[in-house]
Structures are given as structure tokens and as C-alpha cells.
Amino acid sequence: MGIEQKAANLGFATMRLEQAVNWARTYAMWPMLFGLACCAIEMMAGQAAKHDMSRFGMELMRATPRQSDLMIISGRVTRKMAPVLRLLYDQMPEPKWVVSMGDCASCGGIFNNYAIVQGVDEIMPVDVYVAGCPPRPEALVHGILTLHEKVRGESLKTWA
């Protein structure tokens, strides 16, 4: 009989440390309030009653980067805003993830000009890209679930 079955008979549930840590990180991920433009409205709709992101642990959106894990960049990033964005990203403590929501944050969207950064991955590493202009709240929730799968597959060494 393995130790797991022995422990289970005694009333202990066992799992690997990696699984436990990733499970905890997934279900208590606090996003940072970073709505820039129209996608922010859909993010708010995702947070509201009908499509509820607090089902996934994202009950509160922290306005301060010091207490948040996830940055959902929703909206166009201008060249003037780009250094501010990088500063806020650097202020977030690890482990941290980035979801690029919408077309403008992923690739510049319909704005291909001097003023808009063509994709926020020019500034910071992105984990999940959510396409749409703006993406429906369900699409954002799908993006969050994809991020959860990614986090579940991470090893301890990623953020150690």
C-alpha cells in the first residue's frame, strides 16, 4: 500500500506541492484595475453580476500594483502611457501574470499610427492574448481560464 492510500485512510488528502501552490495561485488571483479604454467597459461587465469573475477568485480589483497578481491591460496604450505602464508592471510583486485584452493591447488594433504602441508585448511579456474589439465578457473569462490552465502547468522554478 502506498503512503497516499495509508494517509488517505487516516483522513489526510495528499497532493504535490507544485499542484497545491498553483491551485492556490489560480483561485486567488487579484487583478489590477487597469482599464484604459473601451475594453475596460467589457472588463467591468465581466466583473459585474451576469458574467462574474469573482467566481474565479477575482473578487476585488486592486488599484495598487503592490497587492495585485494579474494585470489585465484593457485598451489602447499610447506612447505617452507606455512608460507608466512599465513602471506599474515593475511595481507588481512576483508571481505576476499579464493578460492583454482586446485587439489594441495585443497588436495595436485598428490604430496603426505614431501615437499607439503596436501591441503591449513591445513593453512587457504577455501570458494570454484575448482577441476582440472589444472581447465579450465571456471571451475575457475564457482568457482567464486559459491563464489558469497555464498557471496549473507551471513548475515551482518559474517563480522561485
Place this chain on the structure above:
Amino acid sequence: MNEELQPAVTALKERFDARAEEFRGQTTLFLPSDQIVEACQTLHDDFGFDFLEVETAVDYWPKQNPRFHIVYQLYSIQKQLRIGLRVPISGQTPSLPSLTGLYANANWREREIWDMFGIHFEGHPDLRRILMPHDWEGHPLRKDYPLGYEEVQFSFNAEEIDQDKPYAKE
């Protein structure tokens, strides 16, 4: 033309070198740049145009010379009348007097015109960039400013563009 505007237009034509144009019920007066402040002062004091609604600029390069037109639109709240003024001006860094002494909301509009067109306003208390980053070079809404777009990635050139694009590493 709206009959109530007629006295204002006549007064401006007498005192300044104004040329009037009318289009679809909207009256526009063309004025030279050194008379614009006095003309607006006259309209403000004598004819009750107390609200500056619009102050922007247009660049007509290379089709028209003078190249820039500064467009003002004054509104009278009491009488509900609108009148438009245009100041044609040209040059690489043109300059004209500021309306901030008369209308306080001209402050940010003139900052925007400076930022986007490079038209300097004399007498403006704080003329600096408002929309672009403060160390930006160039004035984006001029017609000779490059569009600044990134080449569109199709399947045949996607990898080449990808290699040159600056991605953040960490």
C-alpha cells in the same frame, strides 16, 4: 445669414479687414492674424459673444497657401448666435496672439494647436505639449508629418517583420 448677426458682421467689416463667407446658414469671417484679438474683444464686449466654443487649426499644405487656418467659433449664450472666424497664416513656425486673456478656455486649445501643428501663441501663459509626450519631436497633425504606421503582417512577410519588432524580454 441670420439677421441678428448682421450688425456684428457689419461692425467687423468696418473696423477690421474682414471678409465674410456664408455656407448653409453659417457665417465665417476671415481676419488677419494681428487683428484677431481686437476683433474677438469687439465681439465679446459689444455684441455679447461670451463663449469660445471651438478653437482649432487646419493644415492645407500643399494645396493652399497660406497653409494653416486657425478656426474660432464664438457663441452668444444670451442671443443663441454662432459666428465663425478664420485666420490664415503660413510659415514653418507661425505665430499669432493668444486669446487666453479674453477667454480662459482658450488655454488648452492653444496648447493642443501648438502640440499638433506647431503654431506658436504669443502671450500664452504656459505653452507646452498637451497630448504627445513632452519630449516628442515634430508636430503630428501637419500634412508633411509621416503617418508613422507599422507594416501590416501578412503571411508572406510576417517572419521578417517579427524579427525587427522590439519585443520585451522580461
